[in-house]
Amino acid sequence: MSFTGGVYWACRFWTELELDFNSVERVVEYLDLPQEPPAIIESNRPPAYWPSSTSPNKDSLLVVEDLVIKYAPDLPPVLHGISFALKAKERVGLLGRTGSGKSTLAMSLLRFVDPASGRIIIDGIDISTIGLHDLRSRITFIPQDATLFSGTLRDNLDPFGEHTDAECLDVLHRVQMMSDSQLASQRTSRDGSRAASLHENENEREATIASMSTSPTETEGKTVITLETQVSPGGTNFSQGQRQLIAMARALLRRSAIIILDEATSSIDFATDAKIQATIREEFGSSLLLTVAHRLRTVIDYDRLIVLDKGELVEFDTPLNLIQKEGGIFRNMCLKSGTFADLEAAAKAKVERDRQESSRA
Numbered sequence: 001m002s003f004t005g006g007v008y009w010a011c012r013f014w015t016e017l018e019l020d021f022n023s024v025e026r027v028v029e030y031l032d033l034p035q036e037p038p039a040i041i042e043s044n045r046p047p048a049y050w051p052s053s054t055s056p057n058k059d060s061l062l063v064v065e066d067l068v069i070k071y072a073p074d075l076p077p078v079l080h081g082i083s084f085a086l087k088a089k090e091r092v093g094l095l096g097r098t099g100s101g102k103s104t105l106a107m108s109l110l111r112f113v114d115p116a117s118g119r120i121i122i123d124g125i126d127i128s129t130i131g132l133h134d135l136r137s138r139i140t141f142i143p144q145d146a147t148l149f150s151g152t153l154r155d156n157l158d159p160f161g162e163h164t165d166a167e168c169l170d171v172l173h174r175v176q177m178m179s180d181s182q183l184a185s186q187r188t189s190r191d192g193s194r195a196a197s198l199h200e201n202e203n204e205r206e207a208t209i210a211s212m213s214t215s216p217t218e219t220e221g222k223t224v225i226t227l228e229t230q231v232s233p234g235g236t237n238f239s240q241g242q243r244q245l246i247a248m249a250r251a252l253l254r255r256s257a258i259i260i261l262d263e264a265t266s267s268i269d270f271a272t273d274a275k276i277q278a279t280i281r282e283e284f285g286s287s288l289l290l291t292v293a294h295r296l297r298t299v300i301d302y303d304r305l306i307v308l309d310k311g312e313l314v315e316f317d318t319p320l321n322l323i324q325k326e327g328g329i330f331r332n333m334c335l336k337s338g339t340f341a342d343l344e345a346a347a348k349a350k351v352e353r354d355r356q357e358s359s360r361a
């Protein structure tokens, strides 16, 4: 009996000892993990206005020089010597087949992965020389599945309380999360004394929205969204598309000179997608917008397109030039999409629009 008891306890202690050794092993493993670069490098902080659309570097606000990216020193490169320069306020689409390196390039602009060689220069500053916080707080990244945190919608839009309620409501309205009548009633309830002047504004907005509300969603906005609307952890009480719209509203509040947008691919209904596209077209005019595009239609009226193939930059030009380039990769993508004629017409219309605008200016 005592022998059986002894074996039982021996087995039990041995198992516990093994578990304890496992914990120690894990701690040692974590200690060896490569650390992120510092959040702030005091000796090298960018100026408060950096990056700026009006800086002397505006014709090359974002420069990528011979960029090589590897996910680990022993893995082959994912991006092979990519170089390009983007202007302030430009809208640029980033295209390529699955696995061509689009997300890797977008991520490298925020230093989620550092270059094996080459440089990324934003408004004159090599981003590897500044802290991660300084970099990431100045560039807005809108991911496919934007994350929200629990709290109110206002906390999510303006976590540091740097903006007024009116500004927060305004951006929700601009991304079409809030109809014009909802905006007016929210504003009135917040500031009754300004009701008379709001009425005038409302009429003004009514006219503006009427002209742009061709999307069917404008009349569907039954759900009343306020700044006090509670957001569940992860934003699960909003759809993926709505979360992306809220992230866009956040981007508008921050007024970043550079916005990187990863276009959502799935689970976006037609109405929300129309709102997202309208917001992109109308609201990001004062920022350099780099969109990781999964649909040709989204970027056909952009200023320029970057096409990646197997980690190399293979085409970089205006949509019209690329769609007319015989044997080009972008042209082939358009031909395969089955909507070549529509895409070509949209690319031509964009050029015509630009021509009219520049002759008016």
Ligand SMILES: Nc1ncnc2c1ncn2[C@@H]1O[C@H](COP(=O)(O)OP(=O)(O)OP(=O)(O)O)[C@@H](O)[C@H]1O
Residues within 6 Å of the ligand: 071, 078, 096, 097, 098, 099, 100, 101, 102, 103, 104, 105
């Ligand atoms: N964390 C990682 N570790 C190792 N390799 C990775 C990692 N992430 C991506 N890769 C590799 O890098 C290459 C480019 O991937 P990336 O996600 O940048 O492509 P993509 O063009 O964005 O693709 P998709 O359109 O499918 O999102 C792929 O071959 C992929 O396997």
